[in-house]
Amino acid sequence: MSHQQLPRSQQHKQEATKTPIYLDYNATSPMSSQSRDAVIEAMYTGWQNPSVCSRTRSIVEVARKSVADLIGCQPAELIFTSGGTESNNWAVKQAVWMYRNLDRAENAIVGRPHIVASCIEHDSIRKPIERLLALGLVDVTWLRIDSSTGALANVGDLVAALRWRNTCLVTVMWANNETGAIFPIAEIANALSEWRRLNSLTVDSSCSSYANSGLPLFHTDACQAVGKVPVKVPNGLDLLSLAGHKFQGPKGVGALYCSARLRAKLAPLLLGGGQENGVRAGTENTPGLAGLGAAARLSKTQLDDVDGRQPLMVQLAEIRDQLRDRLLNSINDPEMSEFTGFRLIVNNNFPNGPTLPNTLNVSVVSTKLLQSAGQSKELATDNNTDDMELREAALARNYLLSRGRILASAGSACHAAANSGASAVLLESGVNPMAARSAVRLSVGPDTTIDDVLGAVEEFNAALLQWRIEHPSR
Amino acid sequence: MSHQQLPRSQQHKQEATKTPIYLDYNATSPMSSQSRDAVIEAMYTGWQNPSVCSRTRSIVEVARKSVADLIGCQPAELIFTSGGTESNNWAVKQAVWMYRNLDRAENAIVGRPHIVASCIEHDSIRKPIERLLALGLVDVTWLRIDSSTGALANVGDLVAALRWRNTCLVTVMWANNETGAIFPIAEIANALSEWRRLNSLTVDSSCSSYANSGLPLFHTDACQAVGKVPVKVPNGLDLLSLAGHKFQGPKGVGALYCSARLRAKLAPLLLGGGQENGVRAGTENTPGLAGLGAAARLSKTQLDDVDGRQPLMVQLAEIRDQLRDRLLNSINDPEMSEFTGFRLIVNNNFPNGPTLPNTLNVSVVSTKLLQSAGQSKELATDNNTDDMELREAALARNYLLSRGRILASAGSACHAAANSGASAVLLESGVNPMAARSAVRLSVGPDTTIDDVLGAVEEFNAALLQWRIEHPSR
Numbered sequence: 001m002s003h004q005q006l007p008r009s010q011q012h013k014q015e016a017t018k019t020p021i022y023l024d025y026n027a028t029s030p031m032s033s034q035s036r037d038a039v040i041e042a043m044y045t046g047w048q049n050p051s052v053c054s055r056t057r058s059i060v061e062v063a064r065k066s067v068a069d070l071i072g073c074q075p076a077e078l079i080f081t082s083g084g085t086e087s088n089n090w091a092v093k094q095a096v097w098m099y100r101n102l103d104r105a106e107n108a109i110v111g112r113p114h115i116v117a118s119c120i121e122h123d124s125i126r127k128p129i130e131r132l133l134a135l136g137l138v139d140v141t142w143l144r145i146d147s148s149t150g151a152l153a154n155v156g157d158l159v160a161a162l163r164w165r166n167t168c169l170v171t172v173m174w175a176n177n178e179t180g181a182i183f184p185i186a187e188i189a190n191a192l193s194e195w196r197r198l199n200s201l202t203v204d205s206s207c208s209s210y211a212n213s214g215l216p217l218f219h220t221d222a223c224q225a226v227g228k229v230p231v232k233v234p235n236g237l238d239l240l241s242l243a244g245h246k247f248q249g250p251k252g253v254g255a256l257y258c259s260a261r262l263r264a265k266l267a268p269l270l271l272g273g274g275q276e277n278g279v280r281a282g283t284e285n286t287p288g289l290a291g292l293g294a295a296a297r298l299s300k301t302q303l304d305d306v307d308g309r310q311p312l313m314v315q316l317a318e319i320r321d322q323l324r325d326r327l328l329n330s331i332n333d334p335e336m337s338e339f340t341g342f343r344l345i346v347n348n349n350f351p352n353g354p355t356l357p358n359t360l361n362v363s364v365v366s367t368k369l370l371q372s373a374g375q376s377k378e379l380a381t382d383n384n385t386d387d388m389e390l391r392e393a394a395l396a397r398n399y400l401l402s403r404g405r406i407l408a409s410a411g412s413a414c415h416a417a418a419n420s421g422a423s424a425v426l427l428e429s430g431v432n433p434m435a436a437r438s439a440v441r442l443s444v445g446p447d448t449t450i451d452d453v454l455g456a457v458e459e460f461n462a463a464l465l466q467w468r469i470e471h472p473s474r
Numbered sequence: 475m476s477h478q479q480l481p482r483s484q485q486h487k488q489e490a491t492k493t494p495i496y497l498d499y500n501a502t503s504p505m506s507s508q509s510r511d512a513v514i515e516a517m518y519t520g521w522q523n524p525s526v527c528s529r530t531r532s533i534v535e536v537a538r539k540s541v542a543d544l545i546g547c548q549p550a551e552l553i554f555t556s557g558g559t560e561s562n563n564w565a566v567k568q569a570v571w572m573y574r575n576l577d578r579a580e581n582a583i584v585g586r587p588h589i590v591a592s593c594i595e596h597d598s599i600r601k602p603i604e605r606l607l608a609l610g611l612v613d614v615t616w617l618r619i620d621s622s623t624g625a626l627a628n629v630g631d632l633v634a635a636l637r638w639r640n641t642c643l644v645t646v647m648w649a650n651n652e653t654g655a656i657f658p659i660a661e662i663a664n665a666l667s668e669w670r671r672l673n674s675l676t677v678d679s680s681c682s683s684y685a686n687s688g689l690p691l692f693h694t695d696a697c698q699a700v701g702k703v704p705v706k707v708p709n710g711l712d713l714l715s716l717a718g719h720k721f722q723g724p725k726g727v728g729a730l731y732c733s734a735r736l737r738a739k740l741a742p743l744l745l746g747g748g749q750e751n752g753v754r755a756g757t758e759n760t761p762g763l764a765g766l767g768a769a770a771r772l773s774k775t776q777l778d779d780v781d782g783r784q785p786l787m788v789q790l791a792e793i794r795d796q797l798r799d800r801l802l803n804s805i806n807d808p809e810m811s812e813f814t815g816f817r818l819i820v821n822n823n824f825p826n827g828p829t830l831p832n833t834l835n836v837s838v839v840s841t842k843l844l845q846s847a848g849q850s851k852e853l854a855t856d857n858n859t860d861d862m863e864l865r866e867a868a869l870a871r872n873y874l875l876s877r878g879r880i881l882a883s884a885g886s887a888c889h890a891a892a893n894s895g896a897s898a899v900l901l902e903s904g905v906n907p908m909a910a911r912s913a914v915r916l917s918v919g920p921d922t923t924i925d926d927v928l929g930a931v932e933e934f935n936a937a938l939l940q941w942r943i944e945h946p947s948r
Contacts, residue, residue: 089745
């Protein structure tokens with residue numbers, strides 16, 4: 001086929017306009033006007049120190065109430081932080097500190113503190129754990145991911161990993177940032193409570209301190225879920241992280257939920273002044289908190305049930321599904337696919353598990369590579385597949401993103417496996433390595449329109465056509 | 475004297491207006507319009523992730539250049555943080571980590587890491603050190619403060635406290651938040667370099683690793699100095715903390731300067747994504763950083779030499795001196811003082827040391843208590859002075875601040891000594907306990923006007939008169 005003979009459906013579309021289309025809400029989101037206005041107002045009138053000014057103290061407490069209402073907890077259970085990373089780092093340290101204190105005080109614990117975490121946690125959980133591991137200070141069980149759910153195969157696997165008298169922390173994200181896979185947090189919380197109860201029945205004096213300690217703590221990184229799906233703190237959850245900029249709020253502010261039962265034992269990560277009842281020092285970012293509160297109030301409205309449906313979730317899912325179906329229909333159209341030599345694969349279509357309504361993870365893969373690669377299961381476990389062909393799998397994807405019309409993530413930069421450029425999260429989730437290497441994470445938000453969808457589909461097609469024209473032999 | 479017979483000078487002033495006068499710039503400052511506008515613009519157009527958006531990456535790098543220009547360092551030597559508290563906590567941990575790594579790697583170090591710090595450091599330095607001390611992980615030398623300078627008696631005392639092969643950190647604030655006393659940071663940096671050089675000459679193999687380690691690190695908490703006096707990183711300084719909201723910038727953003735020589739050894743405090751070249755995880759707060767950069771550019775203009783004078787410093791000192799002189803003249807006017815029974819004492823008038831141009835620390839003390847107390851030096855060292863009279867010393871001050879017209883700090887809340895309510899910083903600085911217990915920190919800023927000064931003086935007088943009318947027998 002000559003390069004001039006474009007598929008008929010594409011012949012009039014070669015001059016795409018250059019307005020960028022933002023499809024990276026899972027990375028960060030534009031601010032809602034409500035949140036922005038709240039920040040602006042507080043910069044004018046709410047800059048004073050809350051410790052001496054009742055007006056700005058009120059800004060902080062209104063924000064705390066708003067976030068508490070969003071996630072269904074008490075305001076006193078929320079501590080404001082600089083964002084999800086700080087909250088996540090803090091949760092890991094808190095659990096290890098508590099275990100060490102127990103060990104010191106009671107001389108009753110055998111061995112090292114043990115952490116149970118999913119193997120697709122965000123870097124702000126994974127790296128603090130890996131540092132402790134490298135220092136020989138903890139043992140870790142990384143829970144495998146089930147390819148049919150993108151999350152855990154079953155909660156029993158998690159319970160089986162727990163070690164009585166050693167496990168200090170279970171940390172499992174509410175929703176994954178790359179695939180949107182949702183973990184059964186309430187079910188895990190239940191199972192942990194039951195495990196604790198059963199083991200406590202057989203307590204002898206040598207381990208009563210552990211039984212009474214409240215360990216293991218159960219933490220969830222909910223940064224990616226809050227504002228997209230209803231996130232309500234279940235019984236048995238100790239710690240939860242959230243970040244304002246993931247749900248149309250300001251950057252640089254977040255919170256750590258700490259259950260009332262744990263609150264008295266919470267040790268500061270950052271020490272200094274007496275802010276946040278002595279557990280989080282640093283002058284309060286009152287404008288940021290005003291914006292966080294406004295974002296939480298908006299999210300609550302958007303996610304509240306209306307006749308059993310959540311308007312925002314429906315809206316996000318409809319837009320996401322439009323994007324998915326139109327991309328599949330056009331890119332995998334036989335004439336188009338034959339011309340470009342590419343097929344679109346959806347990476348986060350897990351048959352047995354829910355995902356965030358806004359997340360679509362796709363790959364454009366060469367039909368030639370697909371045919372030669374054979375069965376995907378073999379690929380996923382075969383280290384020899386790291387060859388030239390697979391390295392080339394990312395080139396068309398990189399070209400697409402480099403054109404700058406679609407703003408989206410190539411997986412998650414921080415998760416790229418060192419040797420291959422493939423997303424470790426996708427590999428762990430059972431996506432075949434070729435797809436994991438050429439993935440594009442498309443995440444829509446409340447402001448995403450059908451025009452954005454149409455533009456993105458047009459751009460995908462235009463980019464693949466242009467790529468083929470420029471690289472006829474690949 | 476009857477309560478109706480007010481001093482003539484005060485008879486027409488009893489109806490003070492209720493517009494609050496902000497004299498608490500050392501706690502936090504209103505934002506400059508430049509900084510606020512930069513935040514607002516970035517909230518609209520600069521919210522995208524810098525890792526994928528050149529426009530927002532540019533916001534971050536312009537801010538970095540602006541802050542670097544302000545403190546005279548290379549942009550690459552600045553890491554953005556959530557504020558002064560995070561920067562200070564990080565500096566302490568970095569030094570202890572480096573020492574431990576050395577210890578582990580070389581098996582060459584004897585004993586525990588040792589920290590040298592002034593005894594009037596901010597809580598965000600003092601408390602992280604105290605936690606390490608409580609855990610038995612460090613030794614600490616707290617340097618005493620000289621009452622003639624409010625800072626160190628001489629740098630020799632600091633050098634004498636250093637322990638070859640043990641000292642991992644010297645941390646001394648650039649300027650104290652309560653008294654404004656300025657420490658000789660460049661001189662200390664020089665002395666440390668010289669001490670390192672001299673000790674290295676006599677190195678034997680057992681301590682070459684320490685000699686080559688770059689330890690002890692020299693850190694200064696410059697949060698209170700930046701924007702008020704020229705702060706230029708001197709040779710030999712390793713780490714410096716600054717916070718945006720102390721110099722008319724946004725809250726929730728700050729920076730840690732880390733010298734080029736130390737940069738490769740800097741370990742993250744918060745782990746996660748690869749932001750800030752991998753040493754400070756967390757999505758960049760681009761609007762906050764835009765505001766920080768704007769604040770730094772404004773401060774640089776304000777502090778740049780004009781014919782050998784810094785316009786802002788002159789302006790601040792003039793306003794501060796007006797406030798001091800007018801308070802002294804009116805409150806200590808014989809007729810007024812006889813009626814009220816109070817005298818004003820200036821707590822931060824150190825004969826041999828410089829102070830910040832904006833800081834005035836005063837106390838209103840009962841003339842009766844002053845007479846019965848006798849010599850202040852005895853008071854300062856006598857534990858038996860913690861009696862009813864001294865507890866009452868704070869009552870008139872508390873009443874003044876409770877009226878809400880003057881917004882100022884009663885010392886620094888976090889520094890209040892547990893048993894007396896006296897400022898530990900003032901006690902350490904040689905201020906007599908009675909004064910330390912009734913201190914008011916007045917700190918002016920670029921927006922403070924002569925009308926603010928006149929209003930504050932009026933309010934001081936009105937409050938003392940009213941207090942006396944309501945408590946005739948005290």
